[in-house]
Amino acid sequence: MTSTSNLQVSRPRPAIKICGLTRLDDLLLAGELGAWAVGFVFAAGPRRLTPAAARGLVEGLATATQGPWASADDAASGASASGRQGATAGRSAPPLTVGVFGDVTAGEIARVVSEVGLDAVQLHAVEGPGGDAVREALVEVGRSAIIIQAVPVDPREIEAAALRRAVTRARRQADIVLLDTQIGDRFGGTGRALPWSLVGEAGVGEVLVAGGIGPENVEAALHESGAWGIDVSSGVERSPGVKDARLLRRLFARADAAWRTAAVGCAAPRVYTGRSQRGSDS
DSSP states (O other): OOOHHHHHHHSOOOEEEEOSOOOHHHHHHHHHHTOSEEEEEOSSSTTBOOHHHHHHHHHHHHHHTTOOSOOHHHHHHTOOHHHHHHTSTTSOOOOEEEEEEOSOOHHHHHHHHHHHTOSEEEEOOSSSOOHHHHHHHHHHTTOOOEEEEEEEEOTTTOOHHHHHHHHHHHHTTOSEEEEEEEETTEESOSOOOOOHHHHHHHTOOSEEEESSOOTTTHHHHHHHHOOSEEEESGGGEEETTEEOHHHHHHHHHHHHHHHHHSSOOOOOOTTOOSSSOOSSOO
């Protein structure tokens, strides 16, 4: 009989991205708890930040984790300090910093990445530039970033085969694919859960899933979807942009319990970078 402790070694921990952060205390707690990534929203909505405000948060994170904010090498390579540290195998590193963008140009995205010092870009719009266009714009400003492509999922209409096709298309220009709920014209921020069993049926495990995830359902979300990780915002909030420390701690504890006791966790995308998913407690 295989012990739970042996399973921990072979199965990677689910990645957890905490999005919609607006306060340094919340950002630092997410990092302390083991977040793979933290997200700052630049699209319209109650959690929207200015680039200057986001830069202040990223600098605060770098200071708190005793990593340099930026160096000449970082500027030359187009990678931020946390991104470089996160890519170092076997080392604990700060969470990756992700900018969430709506319907804006690739040039505007590149400008914000450069100004804030982001590690990754999340393209979260039905209409907007693709990953290739964003990469080209980033090269023009001497930067690079991981591309996360959000794919809208209408739980009332989508079928497993159609979901597989949508993920395949998104992967052509993205490093990581994220699935989020779309209800009518609203894509993301609906607070509605994805049909997780459908994600599992589609067999697209190397994805992040978002939409209505919180401490009470995180185990079900991971188990039923078979996803690589989760993206959480409103499920750990007191109000938009203000996280609840108690809910954050409970979310991470229950995700960890799911990893320890159930068959959750799948292989990471080929570009995986970050401090989570090391597959053991060491």
